[in-house]
Amino acid sequence: xxxxxxxxxxxxxxxxxxxxxxxxxxxxxxxxxxxxxxxxxxxxxxxxxxxxxxxxxxxxxxxxxxxxxxxxxxxxxxxxxxxxxxxxxxxxxxxxxxxxxxxxxxxxxxxxx
Amino acid sequence: xxxxxxxxxxxxxxxxxxxxxxxxxxxxxxxxxxxxxxxxxxxxxxxxxxxxxxxxxxxxxxxxxxxxxxxxxxxxxxxxxxxxxxxxxxxxxxxxxxxxxxxxxxxxxxxxxxx
Numbered sequence: 001x002x003x004x005x006x007x008x009x010x011x012x013x014x015x016x017x018x019x020x021x022x023x024x025x026x027x028x029x030x031x032x033x034x035x036x037x038x039x040x041x042x043x044x045x046x047x048x049x050x051x052x053x054x055x056x057x058x059x060x061x062x063x064x065x066x067x068x069x070x071x072x073x074x075x076x077x078x079x080x081x082x083x084x085x086x087x088x089x090x091x092x093x094x095x096x097x098x099x100x101x102x103x104x105x106x107x108x109x110x111x112x113x
Numbered sequence: 114x115x116x117x118x119x120x121x122x123x124x125x126x127x128x129x130x131x132x133x134x135x136x137x138x139x140x141x142x143x144x145x146x147x148x149x150x151x152x153x154x155x156x157x158x159x160x161x162x163x164x165x166x167x168x169x170x171x172x173x174x175x176x177x178x179x180x181x182x183x184x185x186x187x188x189x190x191x192x193x194x195x196x197x198x199x200x201x202x203x204x205x206x207x208x209x210x211x212x213x214x215x216x217x218x219x220x221x222x223x224x225x226x227x228x
Contacts, residue, residue, distance in 0.1 A: 032215040043117075043204055043219040044156070088156065092215050098169040099214050100146065100158040101206075 001026055006089055006104025015113050019076040023089035023104045026070065031093030033065050034101065035074045038086045047087075048074065079111045115140070117207050117220035118187075125226045132192040132199070134223045138207030144214055145188040147180060150202040150222075162188055195227045 006023045013019055021035075032051055036044035048063040050056045050072075056063045064073040072089055086108045090101040118137040126132050138145050147159040161169040162182035173180070177195075182188040192199055202224050206217035 034215070034217075036219075041224075043221045046216065046218060049216055090156075098161055099144065099208070100161055100169060100172070101148075101156075101215075101217060102158070103156040105155045
């Protein structure tokens, strides 16, 4: 079983739609949860960063962590064509983890005008 | 304020040659991580370094790969005797110290092609 599972998509939505991106993870010891956005042939860009459970909002983006279900989500409201990219979830933390990030495979999102 | 810098951005090597990838972390960051992204695969951790120390190299292949982060200058990922399977994008990330050490900021990557 992979430590982090993420549906690779692709996911195609019309402009203005609400987008829901999700990951599941296997180790309950993980404490830090990140979402990155990666445009084609570019480096990943840190979007959201959450410690433990709960919600975090930043503009059109909301990150949710449900540690009881080992489930993390990223919601994008009023999606724009410029949001078209690959979205990567990443997790870290726990007693045996030195800070390295464990990434999901990434979900490719296309927002159509 | 410059972000994480990597060079070269593109590197072409013939099989058997050496590849040297460089990474300068963001100003004020003293932690450096290297990741590899193979075609159609996700990002995989390779190594975590602090100045003059390798903290975690659990993701590094046992042979041909090495990394350093000297007291002065950039971090270097070195691949000896490259093979076609080493062709990938190599990303460096840096983070601040303390409680924010899990915030990792990535550079633009070095795309290595082995011919």
